[in-house]
Amino acid sequence: MSLNETLPLLVLVSSLLPGLIIFTLPEERRGLRNLFNMVGATLKLLLIFYILRGVMLGEEYIFRHTILPGLDLVFKADALAMLFVTLSAALWFLTTLYAIGYMEGSPHRSRFFGFFSLCVTATMGVAMAGNLFTFFVFYELLTLSTYPLVVHRGTEQAMRAGQVYLSYTLGGGALLLIGTVWLYGLAGQVEFTQGGMLAALGPEYTGQLQVIFFLLIAGLGVKAALVPLHGWLPLAMVAPAPVSALLHAVAVVKAGAFGIVRVVYDVYGVEFAQSLHLLMPLAVMASVTIIWGSLCALFQDDLKRRLAYSTISQVSYIALGVAIFGPMATIGGMVHLVHQGIMKITLFFCAGNYAETLGIHKISEMDGVGRRMPWTTAAFTIGAFGMIGLPPLAGFISKWYLGLGALEAQMPWVIAVLLASSLLNAAYFLPVLYRVWFQPRTEAWPGEHIPMQNGRETAWLLLVPPLVTAVATVLVGLFAASAMSPLNWVKLIADREYLYWLP
């Protein structure tokens, strides 16, 4: 096996192996467990940097293993895969650091970190899947490996959330399976290829292909939390904060959104999907989700619930970008995959810090917290501004390209959706910001677990990750034009996607 074949496997192994070892470690081997975690996360990042360099130079990284005749497991590190891989691996690194601090002293940490690593392995598989079958395999693995994390606390509420989570995701998985089997029956191995591979099928298959598209999107839409398939996400916020970060930014909803990108661009091909009239319904569904999620967020007092509804709304920007025909919108949607991840993880880290440090779970308890925890609150503020789309932060870049794309595709109503969404974002984030910075504190904190020490507002491990992602939120926006920015990487992908089709 050549190096280029082995590298995608190594990316998987770098979290799978530490995960399996961690399962066997006794609870009290804290140092060893952290060592395995961090070595795995670091190795993965190094591997990814190496592959990124190679992809830019035009190297191909493909691993293929035949399971049954005519059924291959394929990992391919192409440009789109690397977009998701890099995002997940970088955020996983930070989330692991954060989780080590967050889970300090709580029970069953070996189990927690074991499944944490499995979950990231599954995400890497989703990202690097080279055909629809492989994608499905890891998509289901992701469901299985996140369930123990969602129910980790073992409370009645957590069990309930876990049950709802499973019902939604396994149901979605079943639809995805039917769609996949059907498509394999029609077209043989459905490899992800730029520009899609279904256009070759004759017009007599149009009806079937439309139904399959619906099945696939419904299956993916569950994880991407498209309305009305979003019900599990707000419930799942009972899980510990690092798990929320995983669900909302690193893995789960991203896997759904990423799958939609793959299906539209690399299975159907955007031109072919457009010719089958599939993009418009998707755009409408995404728009409804954007507005509905924001509206629901307005009425939540629980901070994590508000953030969860905000995720529902924001992730659909990705689907919207995919559904608008034209390179500009593609860029906007795909870059939001990265931008939303960075911004939302910042917000969830901060929410976790408030809860862990001061016992704050509700927005109504947040008065004056900015003075007690200035750094955390600053990071929260950047994340919130980014979500609203304030220039030059990350969220602005996404919205800008989405808007341009909508104009280009002559869909002015999308602009209205974007504007309304931004207004709603402001409506549910600005009051929080007003409370934390300007309202005076009149009563004691609900439960101060970590006291102020030498001017340090909370534990280092809890503070550093949100600061890093907050800085990243600023940097990816500010330096969007530089060669190494996510935006530029996405432009590369969009160029290839549309060059293939447009003369």
Place this chain on the structure above:
Amino acid sequence: MFDPIPWLILSPLIWATLAFVHGPGQGGRLPVAGLILQLALAAMLAQQIVAGGVRVYAVGGWGAPLGIDLMADGLSAVMLLLTQTVALPLVFYARAYFAGHANSLRYFWPLTGYLLAAMNALFLSADVFNIYVTLELLGLAAVGLVALAGGAGPITAAMRYLLAALLGSGAYLLGVALLYGVYGSVSLAALIPLIAADAPAVVSLAAALMLLGLMLKTALFPFHIWLPPAHGGAPAPVSALLSALVIKASFYLILRLWFDLFEPITSVAAAQLLGALGAAAILWGSFLALRQTHLKMLVAYSTVAQIGYLFLLFPLATGVSAEVAASAWQGGVLQVVAHGLAKAAMFAAVGAMIIATGRDEISGIAGVAARLPLTLFTFALAGVTIMGLPPSGGFAAKWLLLGAAQASGQWWWIVVMVVGGLLSAAYIFKVLRQAFLPVEETANFKLLPRMLEWPVLLLALASLVLGLGGGEVLSLLGAT
């Protein structure tokens, strides 16, 4: 050339008899040695078949029609390998499980030995009368094993099981007699060319009797009533053997009869009927599994449901193009193997949980996630195969069956399989969910010996690895 075929039957006979003579103290070592040998023999036979095609062995040098022929093709080799692979870890498990129960052990080893001998002989038989003999032996050994636990419940279950088994083999024997009356032979090789589409009606009657008898023994819906008390009431190693292997033996015979012997007189309508019974088994079995309050009963009803998947093979492989039929056939056999491995692991894991907690209700296993992580992990891995989720053997099987259903336009089986998968997820997560609930610090969990955990994990892992290496099984299956 050394021939593994007779030794696959003789080895368990020998160690069973020796174990009986030696008594429970020494008995445990012989089965271990014997099964390691048998596994090697089965692997050797598989290799010979891949290299040289179907193998025939004439017992005592007297071939058919006077003597007895033994025959092994790809399918037999797959079943033989499965049997020894499942039985070997279970032998280690059983030694730990029955430790201190000398009385149970006294009968467990001999009965298990005869059971395996009968099963190996069944997979190697080349005539319908020999099959009857092995079938009867298998049934009697299995009934004895169910009664092993003693007490009113198990004995009643064993009696019901005995009745079903005798009725089944009786119907089968009647069919054999009818066939002999028409054609004057019981050898499969002789009968296959004789039976044609215009065979007399009595042949169809014979076929119906034989298949019905076997369906009863396989516990296909609506003949499943004897199974849950028998499998759920027996000691865990016995449940594992019965659910994983014994019912597969009669299913194997149905496959042989349907696709080899009676192939010219099968009809699409009959195949659809079998499929419909299978579908009913999937839905009804899963539903009842979901409603159980006792761990082993849940697993037993899950077996009822999983048998249903096997019977979907018939509508998917009858009256369709050769390519679709091949895919369905492969999927069906893969499901036999995957379910065999996973169900053995599941019953054994549940047995370990019951020993550790001292309770057999589902509500009694709170805290298992924290105290017995390895066993719960084993249960969950086996569950992945039962649910048919990737990357397990159960998933590979389901993929092939779904593909066959799609290609032949029989979408209703797709619906059944998908709904069945979701139902099985519901009952498996019912157990997992309970295991994750917290339990008081004072709760008393018995410490489990390693042999109750590790061999079982191996079985569950094997069912998972099958999902990645299923191609190997299929190439053995396809060897001619």
